[in-house]
Amino acid sequence: MPQDGTAQKSPDDIVPPLSQRTFWGRMTNWNPYRTLLDFITASPRRQFIILAAFPLLWLLTQHLGPMLQMARVSLLESYPVAPGVQEHFTIENYLRFFGDHIFWMPFFRTLTFAAIFTFCTLILTYPVAYFLARHVSRQNQMLMLLLLLIPFWVGEIVRTYAIMILLGNTGAVNLALKWLGLIERPIPFMYTSFSMGLGIVYLTALYMLLPLYSALEKLPKSYTEVAADLGAGAWRRFYRVTLPLTIEGISSGCTLVFLISTGFYATPVLLGGPSTTVFAETIAGFFHYAGDEWPTGAAFAVIMFGAALLITGLFQKLMKVLRKGDTK
Amino acid sequence: MNRGNRIALACVYWAFVLYIFVPLVLMILMGFKDSKFIGFPIRSWTLDWYISIFSNTEILFTFGYSILIAILSTLISVIIGTWIALLLEGRKFWGWAVTFGLMVLPALVPGIISAIAFRIYARWLGIEPGMGAIVWAHAVHNVPFVALVVMARLSTLPKSQVDAARDLGADPFVAFLRITLPYLVPAILGASIFCLLLSFDDFVRSFFLGGYEETLPVLIFAMLRSGMSPEINAIATIALILTAAIGVWAERFTRRTNKESQP
Numbered sequence: 001m002p003q004d005g006t007a008q009k010s011p012d013d014i015v016p017p018l019s020q021r022t023f024w025g026r027m028t029n030w031n032p033y034r035t036l037l038d039f040i041t042a043s044p045r046r047q048f049i050i051l052a053a054f055p056l057l058w059l060l061t062q063h064l065g066p067m068l069q070m071a072r073v074s075l076l077e078s079y080p081v082a083p084g085v086q087e088h089f090t091i092e093n094y095l096r097f098f099g100d101h102i103f104w105m106p107f108f109r110t111l112t113f114a115a116i117f118t119f120c121t122l123i124l125t126y127p128v129a130y131f132l133a134r135h136v137s138r139q140n141q142m143l144m145l146l147l148l149l150i151p152f153w154v155g156e157i158v159r160t161y162a163i164m165i166l167l168g169n170t171g172a173v174n175l176a177l178k179w180l181g182l183i184e185r186p187i188p189f190m191y192t193s194f195s196m197g198l199g200i201v202y203l204t205a206l207y208m209l210l211p212l213y214s215a216l217e218k219l220p221k222s223y224t225e226v227a228a229d230l231g232a233g234a235w236r237r238f239y240r241v242t243l244p245l246t247i248e249g250i251s252s253g254c255t256l257v258f259l260i261s262t263g264f265y266a267t268p269v270l271l272g273g274p275s276t277t278v279f280a281e282t283i284a285g286f287f288h289y290a291g292d293e294w295p296t297g298a299a300f301a302v303i304m305f306g307a308a309l310l311i312t313g314l315f316q317k318l319m320k321v322l323r324k325g326d327t328k
Numbered sequence: 329m330n331r332g333n334r335i336a337l338a339c340v341y342w343a344f345v346l347y348i349f350v351p352l353v354l355m356i357l358m359g360f361k362d363s364k365f366i367g368f369p370i371r372s373w374t375l376d377w378y379i380s381i382f383s384n385t386e387i388l389f390t391f392g393y394s395i396l397i398a399i400l401s402t403l404i405s406v407i408i409g410t411w412i413a414l415l416l417e418g419r420k421f422w423g424w425a426v427t428f429g430l431m432v433l434p435a436l437v438p439g440i441i442s443a444i445a446f447r448i449y450a451r452w453l454g455i456e457p458g459m460g461a462i463v464w465a466h467a468v469h470n471v472p473f474v475a476l477v478v479m480a481r482l483s484t485l486p487k488s489q490v491d492a493a494r495d496l497g498a499d500p501f502v503a504f505l506r507i508t509l510p511y512l513v514p515a516i517l518g519a520s521i522f523c524l525l526l527s528f529d530d531f532v533r534s535f536f537l538g539g540y541e542e543t544l545p546v547l548i549f550a551m552l553r554s555g556m557s558p559e560i561n562a563i564a565t566i567a568l569i570l571t572a573a574i575g576v577w578a579e580r581f582t583r584r585t586n587k588e589s590q591p
Contacts, residue, residue, distance in 0.1 A: 027502075028499065028502060037499055037501060040501075041500060047500070052415050054411060055408070055411050055415045055427075056427070058471075059412070059430040059431060060430070062468045063430050063468065063471075064430055064433070065449060066442075066445035066446055066449035069448055069449045069452050070444065070449070073448050080451070125344070127337055127341075128340060128341050130337060131337035131338060131340065131341045132341065135334050135338070146576070146579055146580075147345060148348060149576075149579060150572050150576060151349065151352055151572070152575070153525055153572050153574070154352065154568045154571055154572060155529030156531050157531050157545040157552075157564075158355075158545075158548065158564040158567055158568055159352070161355060161548065161552060161556075161561075161564055162351035162355040162564075163351055164552075164556065165354055166354055169367075170365075170367025171368065172350070172354050202347070202348075202351070260438065260439070262438045263438025263440050263441060263442070263532070264440070265439060265440045265532050265535075266531050266535070266545075270552060270553075280439075283440055283444060284440065284444075284536075287444060294448065297444060298448060301440070301441045301444045301445070304438070304441060305438070305441045
């Protein structure tokens with residue numbers, strides 16, 4: 001058939017130029033498109049403004065907006081402001097925090113717990129990351145890391161529930177201990193700071209593991225070999241070479257885990273008890289009702305976010321100083 | 329490093345694997361227990377809990393509702409996250425660092441504070457609690473993850489490819505659609521899966537912004553507060569299998585495409 005096609009060709013149906021045949025050709029020759037394009041690309045400055053306008057608007061209204069509005073509400077006397085009434089700004093909501101120990105106790109408890117849990121996560125995952133990065137062949141590394149990533153995809157609530165089943169009075173741990181003859185009556189693990197800690201470490205472990213792993217993986221093996229050749233023992237090699245050179249991973253892992261741990265709400269509610277109330281529960285309490293307590297809740301959220309940022313900021317500064325001191 | 333150390337570290341690794349997996353395996357097993365009472369030992373087994381879920385339209389609706397929210401919020405996050413990445417990667421402009429800081433902000437705010445801030449802002453904007461509010465909050469929260477993943481991929485795109493397209497007469501828009509965008513596809517797909525899972529698993533934002541309909545994590549939470557039952561295990565197991573399977577598939581997919589695109 002193609003031979004016939006060439007034979008019957010008449011001057012009327014000349015193949016249109018390439019720019020008319022393809023989708024892209026037709027699009028770029030379409031007049032409205034050309035006008036729009038000429039308008040956009042008239043100057044590099046205009047091109048940049050059109051690229052940047054929407055993202056900047058989004059960042060200001062959606063990323064920054066909620067935080068600013070929370071800060072504003074935290075300073076209001078009442079919210080929502082009744083129609084026709086002038087807004088009143090006050091720091092009363094912040095002062096309420098210091099006035100009652102049922103407010104600042106959970107606050108300090110949250111920060112202490114978060115710090116302890118972060119430290120536990122670090123101690124637990126460092127050897128795991130070290131083993132993966134230094135003692136496993138590259139091919140198996142990916143497989144063994146993927147194995148650890150699977151539960152990471154499972155949600156917070158499901159994993160919290162799994163811990164409840166593990167630690168309950170008729171849970172697996174108590175059953176195993178009884179079977180081994182170590183205990184007669186079940187140990188009440190649940191609704192204590194222990195069950196809460198185990199749950200939170202369980203939820204955050206991989207946020208620590210991944211930064212540690214990538215820091216350790218980047219560290220060339222030759223460094224520790226050189227140290228060994230120069231006569232450094234295993235402990236000294238770790239303390240003087242590996243640890244200082246992975247401080248960046250430690251610093252980012254700890255920051256991430258600390259921030260996440262302070263923000264948990266469901267896990268402390270389900271795994272903790274009355275003696276382990278965290279600040280997230282205190283804040284949430286103000287939002288269960290229609291809204292007259294919202295300014296106080298907002299003020300408490302601002303206090304908590306400020307404290308968390310301050311602590312992680314100081315921690316990162318400290319880590320930077322440590323690193324500088326070691327490379328001297 | 330000597331052998332003893334190596335073996336000790338291997339033991340720590342496998343102990344950690346046990347710590348990660350045992351609670352989930354136990355939870356799955358409990359969903360097959362033939363008794364209303366949660367606890368060990370399990371003496372007889374049943375599939376009744378799964379059958380009761382699949383005949384419960386309310387629970388099936390919750391699954392669908394959560395999946396719909398995940399898909400809608402992911403679509404928004406992916407478009408906006410990619411756009412922000414295009415603005416930030418490989419460009420120097422006044423206020424770059426501040427813009428980058430603003431971009432990652434939603435990912436760094438602790439869960440409860442982020443939920444409260446969205447709740448207050450939604451009220452101020454006049455968004456009623458419910459599906460729209462949840463989709464919006466999930467979308468904003470997930471934008472940084474998309475932007476970071478796309479930025480990483482974009483930084484490996486050889487600049488010469490776009491330049492070549494421009495030299496051959498492509499305008500900036502066509503060069504973007506035919507060179508840059510296809511190159512970004514693996515990153516965008518990977519980020520979408522990540523967003524889907526984050527949204528599907530999210531509890532705290534859905535809890536504070538939800539209306540009368542509950543998303544799956546909120547439903548499980550509400551059920552847990554009124555007592556444990558093997559039915560919850562069955563629901564949680566289905567959610568677990570769904571998320572873990574998608575997660576593993578995405579992980580393999582991104583690794584494969586990363587390997588292929590390496591020179």
